[in-house]
Amino acid sequence: MTHTVPPAPTSTPSLNDIVSCISGYDPNAMTVTQAQAAIREFIQPIAAIEKVAIRSALSRVLAQDIISRIDVPAHDNSAMDGYALRGTDVAAGAAVTLKVVGSVHAGARFDGEVQPGQCVRIMTGAPMPAGCDTVIPQELTTDAGEHAVTLPAGRVRPGDNRRLRGEDLAMGSVALPRGRRLRPSDIGLLASLGIPEVAVQRRLRVAFFSTGDELRSVGEALDPGCVYDSNRYTLHGMLTRLGCDVIDMGVVGDDPAALEAAFRSACEEADAVITSGGVSVGAADYTKQIMASLGDMMFWKIAMRPGRPLAFGRIRSKGRDAYLFGLPGNPVAVTVSFSFFVRDALLHLAGAEPKPLPRVRVKTAATIRKKAGRTEYQRGILAPDDTGAWTVRLTGTQGSGILRSMSDANCIIELEHERGDVAAGEEVSIVIFDGLI
Known part of the structure; x- marks a missing residue:
């Protein structure tokens, strides 16, 4: 509506x-x-706005700030498959063997508190057990068994491989600002916050x-x-x-x-x-x-x-x-x-906050003629040269009626108002077409 x-x-x-x-x-x-x-x-x-389901919101312009109603992630969790442990057990930097007292998968929770000298087998995304603040990836351990695992010296430091509650988004913070034109990743972010619909222009x-x-x-x-x-x-x-x-x-x-x-x-x-x-x-x-x-x-x-x-x-x-x-x-x-x-x-x-089109500085493959006192937009082809360095060259004749020159191009070479002729090897600004034209 x-x-x-x-x-x-x-x-x-x-x-x-x-x-x-x-x-x-x-x-x-x-x-x-x-x-x-x-x-x-x-x-x-x-000024007109409407509410739409997030599946229909791609490329729409947000009419209101999106405020996170939850912490993302909702709890401290593991960034790796490995073993959760107390950082004090590895603080000395020496090899240590810990007792394995359980395991925890994503979507589950370990009951109880891990004591010094103990650890828990943990999977990526699983909540950190009480008492644990560090995860060692399983590939860095030795002699891993059902009941004990050895941590070689210097392979992990206290606090490693732990994702903190709210480090992506804290509850009450602006997740997406008004005026943003929604991209696929933004739709995913909305879904991660449990938001089914949004107000858009x-x-x-x-x-x-x-x-x-x-x-x-x-x-x-x-x-x-x-x-x-x-x-x-x-x-x-x-x-x-x-x-x-x-x-x-x-x-x-x-x-x-x-x-x-x-x-x-x-x-x-x-x-x-x-x-x-x-x-x-x-x-x-x-x-x-x-x-x-x-x-x-x-x-x-x-x-x-x-x-x-x-x-x-x-x-x-x-x-x-x-x-x-x-x-x-x-x-x-x-x-x-x-x-x-x-x-x-x-x-x-449309209510969006336009961002300047990204400019990339690259070297020219050949001389470009340019008259000072006007901005010129010449059609270019961006490609790596024989050494692998990216350079830009003209598509050919640059007449404004030659539509083929635009079809062949993958970028625009933007030559500034004051600039004159450009020598081969000089840097110019280009605007890449992808997503624009």
Whole structure:
């Protein structure tokens, strides 16, 4: 069941208010970091939450902190199969023979207290017997028999191989924080705490469509001068990986009435709208005009390659509003713009706390040409060289319309705004695709 938490009363600044505070703001020369910061500040996370069973919670965003109601583990227990004993019996560091007074398995408990000179056969995960604080692995013992076992000198120290009660999670501590996007290991953690369901943010609804008379959907005849629309399929995959509910609105031609109807319909059904094409200068590009007429919009030229034109803002129709991302039409530019602008914005809108995409520093296998004064995202292949050292090389020609360059790549080479040409052997930052694209 979904319900909405009323937001605290605040006055939401306009997008123009936000960008006016950017030092040196120029819509025709926005840096990547300036645009990212403006987008994040403008977006307000959705407030609707719902409760779901933990089996259905994968990739959902936690709406509340998860507080551990128990200690994990619930008792001191053995980290090894071996023998539980008193640490004082091995404190001197000399060989010692101990009397075996019982055994204990995981899920059971040893009755009584182990005395000096005694030990208990114990299995991994079994509770530590009273009086014991140390475990010696069975493979480190000698002359192990039913009634006695010898511990060679120096093989174990007091406190070794014991897992303490609550060392994983103490009762009352935060097990998982609000805003976390749940991974498989998180689902397992919830189960270990005996939690059957959790409160999560409602899934984002994202509508998207492509613009242009030249576009054809897969399955349609390809007329002269036309191309198949790949962008919608790329966006569908990326949105699905983010856990969004997707609304594919197809291709909208270069017709003002059709475009306005599409924007209004998308706005009325979704939390966010993504378009590809129509945000650069063109004789038949009505998209920018219609975007501007429907809401609070900015049209930027980002100092980056690929993906220079970018529209962002919020549009309204029939009392509903939605954030709008107008992406370039070139296939590679769509993927790059989504990855470095839209992805984090949608996570923030969904109530998640976006983490910076991990960057890895590696050496280049060859020279990379780069123009200073813009951030470049070049498609790379990360692989070990003949010595086993990991290096990165370009996929080939880096044109923004060459979708094959993205398909061949397993990483993005991120070349900083101020950087110029990169010599072979220099280090660069890369973002690995796995789990992203």
